Amino acid sequence: MTVTIIGIGLIGGSMALALKEKGFANKVIGVDANPDHCTKAMELGLVDEIRGLEEAVLAADLIVLAIPIDRAETLLPAILNMVNRQVVMDVGSTKKIICESAATSANRGRFVATHPMWGTEYSGPEAAVKGAFEDKATVICSREDSNADAVALVEKVYGLLGMHLMYMNADDHDVRVAYVSHISHITSFALANTVLEKEKEEDTIFELASGGFESTVRLAKSNPAMWVPIFMQNRENVLDVLNEHIAQLRKFKACLEKENYEYLEELIEKANGIKRILK
């Protein structure tokens, strides 16, 4: 099968590696607006060849759209205009707007809206890794709007990647990822800025940074070209969660201000409840 990957970065590149390794793709064609990414993706063996968009779409059996979601939203209708038998899947972090962008296309059925729940704070072809996606969840949204054969092919792809499938509508997806992904990134960006603000005065702070700091702040390395569009497209849900998060932080602040350590202990015990969910 020939697979075209549009956007040969962290996700697209990792998917290319996995689909070749599993024998699913005997040819991977790469498309990327950034010439450096094209060169690098060839050097790293992520793709077999680089082609222009239309040629790459027409030559493929499966097209994976793995570019930032604002550009995916614009490009998807054009791609759907080119396809007939091909299957097009996206891998973006929001689902409502991409589904809307496909809704009026005559070829809507060829598109499957998906979101594999895997990523790192790095980006570009060099960030692609082998064995990504394994044992993680992936979401397929609005399955009923896609043709059965298209859904079946995408399910096969995610099965080969070792992911477990979840089905939901785009609205529910976007609320949930605001909680389990988008807010973590905002927290991490804000935490980095909190410390960097102080660094001007205290330049040895960082020698002290240990594992705890590193794990809460590592997402702050994430790429703005990916994340600004996510926060734009999921603005209302992210604002809801951010307001709740600031309210929760204010409870900790009030405990300290009022020296109410009993309530502080209660808040921490409540937070420990996360053990029920994370091993």
Next chain:
Amino acid sequence: MTVTIIGIGLIGGSMALALKEKGFANKVIGVDANPDHCTKAMELGLVDEIRGLEEAVLAADLIVLAIPIDRAETLLPAILNMVNRQVVMDVGSTKKIICESAATSANRGRFVATHPMWGTEYSGPEAAVKGAFEDKATVICSREDSNADAVALVEKVYGLLGMHLMYMNADDHDVRVAYVSHISHITSFALANTVLEKEKEEDTIFELASGGFESTVRLAKSNPAMWVPIFMQNRENVLDVLNEHIAQLRKFKACLEKENYEYLEELIEKANGIKRILK
């Protein structure tokens, strides 16, 4: 050398393992107010024997105080009253109050105030691990208040553990850890509570949780018996940092409310500056 560990949990237990492995301690005596911890520490081979406090202090060459900082503050003067030739070191997360609690003791010189910058979100003897501390920083505070031989012994211990030494006064230490450790914990506790608040309505949220969420929220599993006293003792510094962190989060909130995506991009680019510090 005989080493007495008071508090055989994550830090005390891991230190016991390391000091035996390196051949520094030919006997480790454990003291713990929790009988289950004593039993478990013997079962796990963390300590060679369990004794009462006074007996264990008198039998030791080096005493490591590894209990929550509120109890360490109370116990340290009593321990210093028992010692003569022995060296006493603590490993607590704040340094100002423990130094104050030792200040008036006739044996102040036998005490070395330290803080190894390593930990996990787990606690108790079962949380002890081999190879802890390696390649991390450790702080020695107010070295000038300790006898030279006591400092030299503690430096030897941390050298064996593979830690690199930093020296600072207790006030500076407490400001810095508010930034690189304490705020990360509050953020993580508050993030857990944000999501747990929502879970009542959305019980499938967690199936989606991926690596990013897990890393920002893992510290929320941390033990309140350890953390409430830290926030109490470092209240003013933590409040300063928490106020700054809430202010930083409000900038993200304002960007989303006003749909000011240029400034949002700036904030994220600024946060990316954390790459200069964390690899």
